[in-house]
Amino acid sequence: MKIAIASDHAGFEVKQALCKHLRAAGREVVDHGCHEAVSCDYPDLAATAARSVAAGNEDVGILVCGTGIGVSMAANKVPGIRAAVVHDALTTEMSRRHNDANVLCMGARALGEAKCLELADLWLETAFEGGRHARRVGKIDALDGAPATGDSSPSP
Numbered sequence: 001m002k003i004a005i006a007s008d009h010a011g012f013e014v015k016q017a018l019c020k021h022l023r024a025a026g027r028e029v030v031d032h033g034c035h036e037a038v039s040c041d042y043p044d045l046a047a048t049a050a051r052s053v054a055a056g057n058e059d060v061g062i063l064v065c066g067t068g069i070g071v072s073m074a075a076n077k078v079p080g081i082r083a084a085v086v087h088d089a090l091t092t093e094m095s096r097r098h099n100d101a102n103v104l105c106m107g108a109r110a111l112g113e114a115k116c117l118e119l120a121d122l123w124l125e126t127a128f129e130g131g132r133h134a135r136r137v138g139k140i141d142a143l144d145g146a147p148a149t150g151d152s153s154p155s156p
């Protein structure tokens with residue numbers, strides 16, 4: 001699995017730590033910047049990584065800013081992207097199991113480095129449940145005109 005990663009200046013140190021951590025675990029990471037801790041605009045970095053995931057260059061993305069909010073707002077403007085800003089193990093796990101999030105957004109200032117590494121591992125290891133959730137995710141995708149991936153089976 002190929003992972004796109006990006007951050008603004010507020011998430012730079014955590015992004016660097018994530019790159020090192022994920023690569024040490026044998027994962028393939030493409031770093032879309034920023035490449036130094038100099039003030040920059042999170043929509044630019046989020047859009048670059050999200051567009052790359054949407055184009056199929058990477059399978060998933062991980063974005064870091066101060067709160068995770070700005071990068072998630074920007075990434076979700078890209079058709080085909082389902083970006084989730086997470087706060088803890090529950091929201092991280094459910095973003096994969098129920099929402100099939102393809103971009104993980106975290107706040108470096110909100111969570112700190114150790115928690116970001118922990119949640120990234122959990123997110124990458126958690127599978128989408130499919131079933132009724134696939135139908136719902138398909139309806140999310142239909143909102144931006146991207147090909148729907150959901151099925152049409154009724155809710156249990």
Ligand code: RB5
Nearest residue numbers: 010065066067068069070
């Ligand atoms: C940068 O100061 C900060 O606004 C940004 O990292 C992010 O938290 C925005 O949502």
